[in-house]
Amino acid sequence: MPYARISLHKGRSAEWLSALSRSLQQSLEETFEVPPHDCFQVIHQCAPGELVYDPQYFGGPRSEGFVLIHITAGRVRTTQRKQAFYARLVARLVDSPGVRPEDVMVIISTTAEEDWSFSMGRAQMLERR
Amino acid sequence: MPYARISLHKGRSAEWLSALSRSLQQSLEETFEVPPHDCFQVIHQCAPGELVYDPQYFGGPRSEGFVLIHITAGRVRTTQRKQAFYARLVARLVDSPGVRPEDVMVIISTTAEEDWSFSMGRAQMLERR
Amino acid sequence: MPYARISLHKGRSAEWLSALSRSLQQSLEETFEVPPHDCFQVIHQCAPGELVYDPQYFGGPRSEGFVLIHITAGRVRTTQRKQAFYARLVARLVDSPGVRPEDVMVIISTTAEEDWSFSMGRAQMLERR
Numbered sequence: 001m002p003y004a005r006i007s008l009h010k011g012r013s014a015e016w017l018s019a020l021s022r023s024l025q026q027s028l029e030e031t032f033e034v035p036p037h038d039c040f041q042v043i044h045q046c047a048p049g050e051l052v053y054d055p056q057y058f059g060g061p062r063s064e065g066f067v068l069i070h071i072t073a074g075r076v077r078t079t080q081r082k083q084a085f086y087a088r089l090v091a092r093l094v095d096s097p098g099v100r101p102e103d104v105m106v107i108i109s110t111t112a113e114e115d116w117s118f119s120m121g122r123a124q125m126l127e128r129r
Numbered sequence: 130m131p132y133a134r135i136s137l138h139k140g141r142s143a144e145w146l147s148a149l150s151r152s153l154q155q156s157l158e159e160t161f162e163v164p165p166h167d168c169f170q171v172i173h174q175c176a177p178g179e180l181v182y183d184p185q186y187f188g189g190p191r192s193e194g195f196v197l198i199h200i201t202a203g204r205v206r207t208t209q210r211k212q213a214f215y216a217r218l219v220a221r222l223v224d225s226p227g228v229r230p231e232d233v234m235v236i237i238s239t240t241a242e243e244d245w246s247f248s249m250g251r252a253q254m255l256e257r258r
Numbered sequence: 259m260p261y262a263r264i265s266l267h268k269g270r271s272a273e274w275l276s277a278l279s280r281s282l283q284q285s286l287e288e289t290f291e292v293p294p295h296d297c298f299q300v301i302h303q304c305a306p307g308e309l310v311y312d313p314q315y316f317g318g319p320r321s322e323g324f325v326l327i328h329i330t331a332g333r334v335r336t337t338q339r340k341q342a343f344y345a346r347l348v349a350r351l352v353d354s355p356g357v358r359p360e361d362v363m364v365i366i367s368t369t370a371e372e373d374w375s376f377s378m379g380r381a382q383m384l385e386r387r
Contacts, residue, residue, distance in 0.1 A: 003326070003328075003365060014306075014307050017307050017308075018307065021310050037312045037314065037315040038312065038315050038316075039310060039311065039312045039315070040310065040311050040312070040326065040363070041309075041310035041311075042265045042302065042304065042308065042309055042310070042326065043304070043307070043308040043309075043310070044302065044308070045305070045308065072328070072365060072367065109367060111365065111366060111367050111368070114337045114340055114341075115340065115365060115366040115367070115368075116364070116365055116366075117344035117362070117363065117364040117365075118315065118316035118317040118363055119316065119317020119318055119320070119359065119360050119361075119362065119363060120317055120348060120359045120360060120362075121344045121345040121346075121347060121348030121349065121359060121362065122317075122341075122344060122345070123337075123340065123341050123344060124316040124317065125316075126337070126341070
């Protein structure tokens with residue numbers, strides 16, 4: 001909670017993908033109230049033609065290095081927190097692994113705490129109350 | 130906003146996929162209040178066994194040409210608009226690239242405008258206000 | 259309604275994946291008010307590095323056999339029903355195809371009935387009323 005689904009073009013090294021993963025997780029921890037170790041990500045490496053995006057809509061110019069990150073969060077965050085997360089994420093991704101700011105797109109979907117079972121068939125978030 | 134995640138079986142040509150992409154985008158622009166150039170799609174080409182669907186539930190008979198389209202929208206649309214979109218999408222997909230009406234399934238999830246950062250670490254939808 | 263997006267590492271047999279699919283569907287029918295034949299799933303078989311997860315956060319220890327199941331439901335279920343589903347799912351997956359309880363993670367997102375078109379460009383859930 002959250003988990004992220006990351007879509008980008010094939011061709012990056014394992015090290016590059018690992019750096020992307022770390023920068024995303026660091027940004028979530030620093031700005032989105034995500035605790036350490038709460039890290040779940042799925043990366044979809046797209047073949048040519050599988051990733052379709054307008055080069056200029058509300059940003060860009062987007063390149064072949066476009067990265068689409070869809071976050072599914074377990075509870076609501078404030079608008080300010082979301083904005084801080086967007087900004088921090090881009091700053092970190094520019095730094096490592098080196099993504100152009102124009103190429104970062106983020107979408108956040110929100111669920112409730114009871115919608116998560118992390119393991120063992122239990123709803124861990126409800127047990128904390 | 131929106132973005133679409135499209136799942137279908139492997140084996141289609143690049144031209145076919147491109148036609149699918151265009152028909153989806155045209156339908157969104159014509160019936161779902163999506164502006165031109167607001168086009169973001171991820172296509173998942175499934176190997177045998179990766180795409181599981183009942184052949185007859187509430188429709189069909191579904192074939193190997195089944196296409197599942199999951200739309201994540203940035204704001205609520207009316208029921209009437211959703212229905213118009215479903216109908217237009219199928220009409221366009223039948224025309225190009227040639228999908229059977231029985232094989233088109235659509236699901237819409239909804240987020241808020243602040244949940245989108247198109248580029249540069251900013252929440253562009255909030256800046257328009 | 260619902261549909262499930264399943265992410266796991268590559269390397270399982272077709273029989274194993276099919277057993278996973280069946281156990282998930284049985285659990286949904288038994289505990290989540292899903293009717294027979296209402297079965298739609300997409301399986302994403304990840305290459306090394308594409309599936310990122312903490313080994314211990316709120317559960318585990320998670321192994322290479324980690325399975326992430328993201329359910330998109332068509333209407334709200336009670337907390338009790340969600341908890342019954344989590345427990346049943348793990349019990350069934352342990353039995354077949356043989357997943358460790360520690361390796362099962364579930365996330366539920368919820369939409370409305372009007373957000374589903376199963377086929378033919380129609381909103382079948384609205385037509386039942």
